[in-house]
Amino acid sequence: MNTQEPKVTVIDDDPSVRKAIARLLQSAGLQVATHASAQEYLEQYDPDAPGCLVLDLAMPDLNGLALQDALATRGNPPPIIFLTGQATVPDSVLALKHGAADFLTKPVDESTLLEAVRSAIAKDRTERSKRAEDAEIAQRMAMLTPREVQVLRYVVAGNLNKQIASELGTVEKTIKVHRARVMEKLKVQSLAELVMLAAQAGITASHAPTIHA
Amino acid sequence: MGLNLINDVWLLVAGACLGATVIYFLPSPIQTRRLTSNRTALHESQRRMDLASEAAAVGIWEWDFERDDIWVTDQTRILYGFGPKEPINLNRFLSALHEEDRDAVREAVTQSLKDGARFQREYRIALPDGRVNWVVTRGRVEVGAEEKRSVMRGISLDISERKLANERFREVVEAAPTGMLIIGADGRITLVNAQVEKDFGYSRRELIGQPVEMLIPGRFHTQHLQHRARFSAAMSARPMAINRDIFGLRKDGTEIPLEIGLNPIHGSAGVEVLASIVDISERKRREDQLHEDRAFLRQVIDINPNLIFTKDRQGRFTLANQALANIYGTTVEGLVGKTDADFNPNADEVTWFHKLDMEVLDTLQKRFILEEHVTAANGKVHWLETVKLPVLNADGTADHLLGTAVDITERKQVELDLAQQRNELAHLSRVMMLSELSGSVAHELNQPLMAILSNAQAALRFLAQPDPDLDEIREILRDIVNDDKRAGEVIQGLRLLLKKGEIRMEPLDSNEVVEDVLKLLRSDMLNAGVICTIKLAPDLPQINGIRVQIQQVLINLIANACDAMMDTVAAERRLLITTTLDSSNCVQIGVSDQGHGIPADGLERVFESFFTTKQQGLGLGLAVCRKIVDAHGGQLWAANNAGGGASFYVAVPAYAGVQNEHAGT
Numbered sequence A: 001m002n003t004q005e006p007k008v009t010v011i012d013d014d015p016s017v018r019k020a021i022a023r024l025l026q027s028a029g030l031q032v033a034t035h036a037s038a039q040e041y042l043e044q045y046d047p048d049a050p051g052c053l054v055l056d057l058a059m060p061d062l063n064g065l066a067l068q069d070a071l072a073t074r075g076n077p078p079p080i081i082f083l084t085g086q087a088t089v090p091d092s093v094l095a096l097k098h099g100a101a102d103f104l105t106k107p108v109d110e111s112t113l114l115e116a117v118r119s120a121i122a123k124d125r126t127e128r129s130k131r132a133e134d135a136e137i138a139q140r141m142a143m144l145t146p147r148e149v150q151v152l153r154y155v156v157a158g159n160l161n162k163q164i165a166s167e168l169g170t171v172e173k174t175i176k177v178h179r180a181r182v183m184e185k186l187k188v189q190s191l192a193e194l195v196m197l198a199a200q201a202g203i204t205a206s207h208a209p210t211i212h213a
Numbered sequence B: 001m002g003l004n005l006i007n008d009v010w011l012l013v014a015g016a017c018l019g020a021t022v023i024y025f026l027p028s029p030i031q032t033r034r035l036t037s038n039r040t041a042l043h044e045s046q047r048r049m050d051l052a053s054e055a056a057a058v059g060i061w062e063w064d065f066e067r068d069d070i071w072v073t074d075q076t077r078i079l080y081g082f083g084p085k086e087p088i089n090l091n092r093f094l095s096a097l098h099e100e101d102r103d104a105v106r107e108a109v110t111q112s113l114k115d116g117a118r119f120q121r122e123y124r125i126a127l128p129d130g131r132v133n134w135v136v137t138r139g140r141v142e143v144g145a146e147e148k149r150s151v152m153r154g155i156s157l158d159i160s161e162r163k164l165a166n167e168r169f170r171e172v173v174e175a176a177p178t179g180m181l182i183i184g185a186d187g188r189i190t191l192v193n194a195q196v197e198k199d200f201g202y203s204r205r206e207l208i209g210q211p212v213e214m215l216i217p218g219r220f221h222t223q224h225l226q227h228r229a230r231f232s233a234a235m236s237a238r239p240m241a242i243n244r245d246i247f248g249l250r251k252d253g254t255e256i257p258l259e260i261g262l263n264p265i266h267g268s269a270g271v272e273v274l275a276s277i278v279d280i281s282e283r284k285r286r287e288d289q290l291h292e293d294r295a296f297l298r299q300v301i302d303i304n305p306n307l308i309f310t311k312d313r314q315g316r317f318t319l320a321n322q323a324l325a326n327i328y329g330t331t332v333e334g335l336v337g338k339t340d341a342d343f344n345p346n347a348d349e350v351t352w353f354h355k356l357d358m359e360v361l362d363t364l365q366k367r368f369i370l371e372e373h374v375t376a377a378n379g380k381v382h383w384l385e386t387v388k389l390p391v392l393n394a395d396g397t398a399d400h401l402l403g404t405a406v407d408i409t410e411r412k413q414v415e416l417d418l419a420q421q422r423n424e425l426a427h428l429s430r431v432m433m434l435s436e437l438s439g440s441v442a443h444e445l446n447q448p449l450m451a452i453l454s455n456a457q458a459a460l461r462f463l464a465q466p467d468p469d470l471d472e473i474r475e476i477l478r479d480i481v482n483d484d485k486r487a488g489e490v491i492q493g494l495r496l497l498l499k500k501g502e503i504r505m506e507p508l509d510s511n512e513v514v515e516d517v518l519k520l521l522r523s524d525m526l527n528a529g530v531i532c533t534i535k536l537a538p539d540l541p542q543i544n545g546i547r548v549q550i551q552q553v554l555i556n557l558i559a560n561a562c563d564a565m566m567d568t569v570a571a572e573r574r575l576l577i578t579t580t581l582d583s584s585n586c587v588q589i590g591v592s593d594q595g596h597g598i599p600a601d602g603l604e605r606v607f608e609s610f611f612t613t614k615q616q617g618l619g620l621g622l623a624v625c626r627k628i629v630d631a632h633g634g635q636l637w638a639a640n641n642a643g644g645g646a647s648f649y650v651a652v653p654a655y656a657g658v659q660n661e662h663a664g665t
Helices: A015-027 A038-043 A064-074 A089-097 A110-142 A146-156 A161-168 A172-185 A191-201 B002-018 B029-035 B039-055 B074-080 B090-096 B099-115 B160-175 B194-200 B218-233 B281-303 B322-327 B347-363 B409-464 B470-498 B510-527 B547-564 B621-631
Strands: A007-011 A031-035 A051-056 A080-084 A102-105 B058-064 B069-072 B119-126 B132-146 B149-158 B179-183 B189-192 B246-249 B255-267 B270-279 B307-312 B317-320 B367-375 B381-392 B398-407 B506-508 B531-536 B543-545 B574-581 B586-592 B635-640 B646-653
Touching: A007 A015, A007 A038, A015 A031, A015 A051, A015 A110, A015 B409, A015 B470, A031 A038, A038 A064, A051 A064, A051 A110, A064 A080, A064 A089, A080 A089, A080 A110, A089 A102, A102 A110, A110 A191, A110 B409, A146 A161, A146 A172, A146 A191, A161 A172, B039 B058, B039 B074, B058 B074, B058 B132, B069 B074, B069 B090, B074 B149, B090 B099, B099 B119, B099 B132, B099 B149, B132 B160, B179 B194, B194 B246, B194 B270, B218 B246, B255 B281, B281 B322, B307 B322, B307 B381, B317 B322, B347 B367, B347 B381, B347 B398, B381 B409, B409 B470, B409 B510, B409 B547, B409 B621, B470 B510, B470 B547, B506 B510, B506 B547, B510 B531, B510 B547, B510 B574, B510 B586, B543 B547, B543 B646, B547 B574, B547 B586, B547 B621, B547 B646, B621 B635
Parallel strands: A007 A031, A007 A051, A051 A080, A080 A102, B531 B574
Antiparallel strands: B058 B069, B058 B149, B119 B132, B132 B149, B179 B189, B179 B270, B246 B255, B255 B270, B307 B317, B307 B398, B367 B381, B381 B398, B506 B543, B574 B586, B586 B646, B635 B646
8 A cells, every 4th residue: 555645746837827836735735746847747757656637738849638648558647637728628528538637727716726636636546545455456366276266256156165065076175175265365254255355356256056955 | 356366366276285274375467467567576476476386386377368379377388288488379278188178178168258157177188298187277257357358367287196086086986896976065966886887777877967866766855855954964974874774766666775874075066975875685685584584483483382492591581482381371572581480380390490401501411301291370280201402602611401392291191091091900900810819818818817816825825824934925925916917918918919099110129029929829839739949130120110010910920820730740830930130131030830831823822812721711811911011111921941831021121210200200
């Protein structure tokens, strides 16, 4: 889990606008970084740094939309709040289609901006923690042997040990051992937990034929 | 009677030879002979008579015409070339005379004998040695007075010298280039010279002895007689007819203008008048011609619609024509001696005129004033195009100047109307242009507004904190002020662009104009993905222009350039803006794009009204731009670049400072 403070990065080629927005965000207790151009930002881009972007749409050389594309190709882009002096419908549609968090027209009132920034940060946090959790589960899953994965699939499908042993041509006791291992490796205490984790990890259930005792 | 004769002789001798100063006693020889029988006395008497006769160079004679015997003194013999003892009778006397005079003298003698009249005659004597002497002889017949004899007594006097002098005088008179007349006391002509014959068309034979009025037109006769009487009463040399034209009457009845000088001549025949006469027809004709020429020239300058005048150093008009008089509401005569200040209610104009007048007089340089104005007496302002030049004295200085001015009021009015139309069109086109630019303009305005709002709200938040950082807040406020000013400038620029009327030429820095325009267009260029490079020449001279219109031209050119690069690949959308000073001292602004270029036949047509290649566009932009640049005395043209794309150039002459322009315009 990443423990860095979220940071708002302001990118605007107009120094006074850049400075003013940074101040406002700072006054609201936010961590702020500023850049005069999209290139400058890309050069020091840290995908692991949490936060969001406040990005001017119209900039020389590399404009806001171009930066959005560039970040998208690198994967897991931070949420982007676009600012524009002259919003055109095609630009805003394009930006939102490509996942813009928000699209604001200058001048922007603090409440609007701060709300947009906070929700973007929250979104980023959610996404990041989800990504971290997924990674953790994936890591645990990777510790299972293929046999254990087989057993897990039957378990999450609700089969009894006896049924699983029969399906796999072994004894119930062996299945019991596998099951305990899986619970241990995946760090779960109950069957319910195990089922949820498996679902989270995308493990599909294997159903054994119904055995009538 | 004897005493009379003595007195006569005495007087004659005195008068003819010596004037009134010396008087000789001259007894009559016959008296002498009669008075004494004493031979010595007689001899003495004869000797004295001879002495007196000789001393006075007077020959005395007595002719007993009944016996045809002439007694003469020795001086008489010398005078006539007679031998010392030679007896003399009438024939011998006549034979001594010049043959041309002989008959006339004979006739006169006969006439005197017949009517007893006094004989007086001048004639020539042909001396044996070939010389010719002039003598004057006077005599009188005495019938049976003494010793019952009838005689004619008299004297002969050598007047050759006088005659010679006379002859010279006549020759001089004859040869004189002016006409000369001598008029006797009786008003008759006694002498004329060749010039008079020529001037009046008469021969002298026709004139001599005639009353001088013959040469004067009838209408002046009475007047002339009065004048002549007055002249006779107070004779002194003087010219005739001062301040009055006098005319002579020629034989052919025509009249000639004359100038006449009068000189009294006191002579033996009484007081005569020498009149010198100059035919002034030619002079008069020339004077009339001159007068006519002057009148004609006067008319020429007066009908001339241009103003024509001369002035002295004090600014006084020494000549002025009707056109100027009309403007100043006076007459041409009324202007002379007066100055502009006497008529012109506009003191600035008067000062301006005088300043220029003095410059012309002091530098001796001609000055052209392309435009100046003069306020007429009725308050109307006339525009003039004026030339002033010094009128040089012989020493190269000048005290007067000559000025002519064309009244260009109408032309100026047309120009002003055209300028107004052009400005209105330019304004309309600007409004349209700005509506296209409104997005860009909004951006330029929103940037500072955004900064102000954010700064202000940040400051409020800082202040709400328990221990606010006042330095930070101070800095924020400073930034707010700056951004507010920036917004104000944008609005000001917009207002100027949209403003109507009050258009004025001012010295402009072209680089500054370029930078102002780029500020306005920055976001449009960003949106169009255009990369703009500027290369501005340092130390450019200023141009004289209307800021908003030059900006308009540049905005048009840059917007067109951006439009032209819509289909150019992003990396090639480059715009180059340059300023340079060209070889003809024009400031040149170039706008080069990397767009599709212009078809060769369109390089000129793009400046035509309603020519456009754009979907939305009236096609007025460049046409208006060209009008604007023309009005600035500059040029606007297009060319295709060698490496693709097109370039537009604006060239406007560098501003040379105030030049022959009325300060008060």
